[in-house]
Every structure is written in structure tokens, then in C-alpha cells.
Amino acid sequence: MEGYKVKDYGCPVKRYCQIMDLRDDPELIRRYREAHDSEHAWPEILEGIRSVGILEMEIYISDNHLVMIVETPLDFNWNEAMSRLATLPRQQEWEDYVALFQQCREGETSDQKWKSAERMFYLY
Numbered sequence: 001m002e003g004y005k006v007k008d009y010g011c012p013v014k015r016y017c018q019i020m021d022l023r024d025d026p027e028l029i030r031r032y033r034e035a036h037d038s039e040h041a042w043p044e045i046l047e048g049i050r051s052v053g054i055l056e057m058e059i060y061i062s063d064n065h066l067v068m069i070v071e072t073p074l075d076f077n078w079n080e081a082m083s084r085l086a087t088l089p090r091q092q093e094w095e096d097y098v099a100l101f102q103q104c105r106e107g108e109t110s111d112q113k114w115k116s117a118e119r120m121f122y123l124y
Helices: 026-037 043-050 078-085 089-099
Strands: 013-019 056-061 063-071
Touching: 013 089, 043 063
Parallel strands: none
Antiparallel strands: 013 063, 056 063
């Protein structure tokens, strides 16, 4: 197993970890992966994520379980950024589309779908 290189921003950052499950259907999982690949990801969504101050966002998958890691500047305000993100062009359209694959309620925003994971251990 190889690790994943972490970007050096030249300044301290903070990290948010969130979790969600996909519908347990191999075809839906395949389509969800495809929606996030470099060929199919919606440019407006990527631009919107960056525009609210997110430096990096990674999604990891194991079976139908997702873990999302978000890195931000230290002064980042999660609630303000998610409120702003929800109003950006095509954001709700994207959320409605990916909801086809996710275990969530109809019409939920990204912030409502993803659940915060509590850090219970760290080594440093």
C-alpha cells in the first residue's frame, strides 16, 4: 500500500473529516466514482469549492463508505462557507444529481448530507 502525498501550503491549515454512505449498489457506486473523475466532475462545482476558501478536498471510498477530508486556512469558518457554497451556480443541481447515489434525503445540501467525524486519536 502506498500513501498519499499531502500538499504543503507554506502555512498551517486545519482539516475537517466527514463521512457518508452510498447506496449499496455496485452500478450506482461506479457511476458516483465516474461523476467525480477528472473527465466528468462539473467545473462550476470545483470552482465553487475553491471560491469558499477550501484549499483541498479529498474523498476516499471503501465499499459504499465515503470519507471526505477537507483542508482549509486556520481562519476558515465552516458554517459560513457551506451557507455560501449552497447558493452558488449549479450547486443544488449537483447535490440533487449525486443524491441518486448517496444515502440521503431528497433536497439536502452537501453540508446536510455529510456527517462530521470526530477525531478520537492523533499521534503528534
